[in-house]
Amino acid sequence: MGEKYLSVNQDGSFGFKDDAINDILDSDIVISDEIYNQFFAEQSQGKQFKVKNSSGATFEEIFEEYMPDPIEREPSDVEILQQQNAQLLLQSAQQAQMINDLQTQNAAIMLQMAQMGGAS
Numbered sequence: 001m002g003e004k005y006l007s008v009n010q011d012g013s014f015g016f017k018d019d020a021i022n023d024i025l026d027s028d029i030v031i032s033d034e035i036y037n038q039f040f041a042e043q044s045q046g047k048q049f050k051v052k053n054s055s056g057a058t059f060e061e062i063f064e065e066y067m068p069d070p071i072e073r074e075p076s077d078v079e080i081l082q083q084q085n086a087q088l089l090l091q092s093a094q095q096a097q098m099i100n101d102l103q104t105q106n107a108a109i110m111l112q113m114a115q116m117g118g119a120s
Contacts, residue, residue, distance in 0.1 A: 004036040005029060006062070008054050035059045 002020030005028040009015075016036060017028055038059045039049065052064035075083070 004031050004033060006031050006051070006054060008051050012050065014051050029054050031062070035062065039063065 002018050005017040007015050007028045049063040056062040
C-alpha cells in the first residue's frame with residue numbers, strides 16, 4: 001500500500017485515500033500510518049470523529065470526537081399500536097375504578113335505606 005491521505009470535502013465530510021489506488025488531489029493532506037490506524041482503532045470502539053484542523057500534526061490535533069444528533073423518526077405502526085393499547089388499558093382501569101366507586105356509593109345508599117326502613 002502507498003501513502004495515506006486525508007480528503008476533506010466542502011461540507012466537512014471526509015475520507016481517506018491511498019495513492020496506490022486513488023487519485024490524489026492538491027487539497028488532500030498526507031497523514032501518517034499511525035494517525036490512519038489510530039482513527040480506525042478508535043472508530044472500531046464506536047467513537048465518531050470530525051475534522052477539527054486538517055493541517056494538524058497529530059491525531060488529537062486533526063480529529064475531534066463528537067456525538068451526532070439523534071435521528072428523529074416517526075413512530076412505527078407497532079409503536080403506535082402499543083401507545084394506543086396503553087391508553088386503552090388506562091381508560092379501562094379508570095372505568096373499573098369508577099364502577100367500583102359507584103357500587104360502593106350504591107351499597108352505602110342501600111344500607112341507609114335499610115336502616116331507615118327498620119327504624120320506623
